[in-house]
Amino acid sequence: MKSYFRKEIDAIAGYTAGEQPKIANLIKLNTNENPYPPSPAVAAALREFDIARLRRYPDPFADELRDIFAADCNVKRDNVIVGNGSDDLLTMCFRGFTSPEHPVAVFEPSYSLYPVLAAMQGAPVIKVALEGDDFAYPRDISAQTASANLLVITRPNAPTGNVCPKSLVREYCENFDGMVLIDEAYGDFAEDNCMDLAAEYENVIVMRTFSKSCSMAGVRLGYAVSSTTVIAGLMKLKDSYNSDMLSQIVAKANYLDKAYRNECIAAIRRDRDLMRDGLLELGFAVPASQANFLFAAPPDGDGEAAFRYLRENAVLVRYFKGDVTGRYIRITIGTPEENLRVMELLKARYA
Numbered sequence: 001m002k003s004y005f006r007k008e009i010d011a012i013a014g015y016t017a018g019e020q021p022k023i024a025n026l027i028k029l030n031t032n033e034n035p036y037p038p039s040p041a042v043a044a045a046l047r048e049f050d051i052a053r054l055r056r057y058p059d060p061f062a063d064e065l066r067d068i069f070a071a072d073c074n075v076k077r078d079n080v081i082v083g084n085g086s087d088d089l090l091t092m093c094f095r096g097f098t099s100p101e102h103p104v105a106v107f108e109p110s111y112s113l114y115p116v117l118a119a120m121q122g123a124p125v126i127k128v129a130l131e132g133d134d135f136a137y138p139r140d141i142s143a144q145t146a147s148a149n150l151l152v153i154t155r156p157n158a159p160t161g162n163v164c165p166k167s168l169v170r171e172y173c174e175n176f177d178g179m180v181l182i183d184e185a186y187g188d189f190a191e192d193n194c195m196d197l198a199a200e201y202e203n204v205i206v207m208r209t210f211s212k213s214c215s216m217a218g219v220r221l222g223y224a225v226s227s228t229t230v231i232a233g234l235m236k237l238k239d240s241y242n243s244d245m246l247s248q249i250v251a252k253a254n255y256l257d258k259a260y261r262n263e264c265i266a267a268i269r270r271d272r273d274l275m276r277d278g279l280l281e282l283g284f285a286v287p288a289s290q291a292n293f294l295f296a297a298p299p300d301g302d303g304e305a306a307f308r309y310l311r312e313n314a315v316l317v318r319y320f321k322g323d324v325t326g327r328y329i330r331i332t333i334g335t336p337e338e339n340l341r342v343m344e345l346l347k348a349r350y351a
């Protein structure tokens, strides 16, 4: 059939989401979900919820949540926007800030959705290569990114797990003439974050998600913080009711239980560091990670073979084709039992 899509859409391969398999007893460590359930407060909130309320539309702005996030981030409600997951917020940003005449600059490797969103806009993508085995951020990116209107910094980075030093993020923000989007999907697992930069610089957006540290990938909720002008602009780009009523209710109940969340985060960080030590002992190359996953290259540099071997043994991790990324697998930190099983399998093959 003749295609009626815009030529940009026909040219896109589409984003490949991590597999969500239905196989029983599979250890699923491929999409950086949290191995622990959300707070028990979520079940209580759902029990108390009056089902009749569902006949009404939700609050289109999710103001209760905006107030909670604003208070935590030391900003005002008008500095916050809520999204249907952070992918929704990313879509708004790419719609608003990229076009064939407005390129985006991203680091390579980083989250593989960014180039797909750029392609939908017909926007050129400038790829700034991370350097060496530790995927270091280049000091001066100003010449390379001069024509870009949007710069995306993923912090901690995915899939590598390392962090761009905050002093360097600040330098990028000061020198870049365009919007700087700091994607902190994994920020809660890191030693520091860049939320204060969203208040300090008018051209900075910091984005968070409930999918990782908040154990709620199934709920689809994220938020972004920026100057009031930028948030007002993003509001024009969002779907009217982009966050549904149930998401807003369970997200609130879950978010307010900080003690529980911090316990889960602490356990994941501890297990991540233990697993990294174990992998280094086996001769893997593993950049230091501040996220809830490890990017690990087996001693033979064959990431795909490691991926297949684990898959045959009922462990699903993530593999990204490519000259550099193809040497690695990305392993989400699971429960201690799951992590132990991964290490047993890897020892059996690589020790």
Ligand SMILES: Cc1ncc(COP(=O)(O)O)c(C=O)c1O
Residues within 6 Å of the ligand: 031, 032, 084, 085, 086, 087, 088, 111, 154, 158, 183, 185, 208, 209, 210, 211, 217, 221, 222
């Ligand atoms: C760097 C990064 N940003 C954003 C997202 C999207 O998260 P959400 O589930 O909130 O759409 C992911 C998901 O894996 C991610 O890795």
